[in-house]
Amino acid sequence: MKILVFTDIHGNLELLKALFSTQDFLESDLRICLGDCIDLDMPNNECLELLRAHDVICTYGNYEARLFDWFEEPSKQKPKFVEKNALIKSSLDDGSLRFLGTFCKEFTLDLGKAFTFCHYKWKDNYSLVERLEPTKEYISHIYSGVKSDYIICGHDHNTYHYYDGKDMICIGSLGLKCPAPYVIIEADLPVDDFMQHNIEYKEHCKKVDVVGATPQIEVEGVDTQILSKKDGFTITLKLMHYSLDFLKQIYPIPKFIKRNFNLNISIQ
Numbered sequence: 001m002k003i004l005v006f007t008d009i010h011g012n013l014e015l016l017k018a019l020f021s022t023q024d025f026l027e028s029d030l031r032i033c034l035g036d037c038i039d040l041d042m043p044n045n046e047c048l049e050l051l052r053a054h055d056v057i058c059t060y061g062n063y064e065a066r067l068f069d070w071f072e073e074p075s076k077q078k079p080k081f082v083e084k085n086a087l088i089k090s091s092l093d094d095g096s097l098r099f100l101g102t103f104c105k106e107f108t109l110d111l112g113k114a115f116t117f118c119h120y121k122w123k124d125n126y127s128l129v130e131r132l133e134p135t136k137e138y139i140s141h142i143y144s145g146v147k148s149d150y151i152i153c154g155h156d157h158n159t160y161h162y163y164d165g166k167d168m169i170c171i172g173s174l175g176l177k178c179p180a181p182y183v184i185i186e187a188d189l190p191v192d193d194f195m196q197h198n199i200e201y202k203e204h205c206k207k208v209d210v211v212g213a214t215p216q217i218e219v220e221g222v223d224t225q226i227l228s229k230k231d232g233f234t235i236t237l238k239l240m241h242y243s244l245d246f247l248k249q250i251y252p253i254p255k256f257i258k259r260n261f262n263l264n265i266s267i268q
Helices: 013-020 023-027 044-053 078-090 094-100 136-142 191-197 199-204 244-250 254-258
Strands: 002-006 030-033 106-110 114-118 150-153 159-163 167-170 180-187 221-230 233-241 265-267
Touching (some): 013 180, 013 244, 136 167, 167 221, 191 199, 244 254
Parallel strands (some): 150 167
Antiparallel strands (some): 159 167, 180 233
């Protein structure tokens, strides 16, 4: 079985299309996005429609959760998000808002070992744990109560893989890093067995034909780095190289012009 996982698109439709055009996406049996799909002044409706149309399982990132009254902002910079959230929400059509209502906070899959997928650690039903420097000590602390063997998350835009009794992998931002990262999980598990043990995700577990996903951005190459190979699993980090200058021409807005796009990878 092959599972593709990515996160933190931040409205970058062209890199999302680029991912959907890869053989990894076409060959995957299950596709998962870990949130922060949207951002200000970006083609959010198109991103969400592409995810919905291809049966991608999505978890709430803070950018999605902020649009709902139940979410309590953990950041000390909460006031600056109020106007931004209102502008993002006003840009979304009814179909996008309905799709956002199908997102979940986190979920666990039985792959013979337990895999938990989330944007970040939830403090409770209403807020995420505050994001601090993602050291091994801090990440181990916030996930200490999670019983799964593997935790796959986002939120931090760089990539890390820490081991402290369980594997804790942050993929890094697909939409705001160069090269653009995603993860492939290959399991020695037949798809039929997966569907039998994870019945609620059966409808998502099928091959897809990508229609209308031709990107403007050309992927110049894909590097691979094996993060873990044990327990009948191979977890591989994939890095899509592309022209950052061309991306900034497509999205000529401050965050795509001034932001540090260099992906950092930490493995301990």
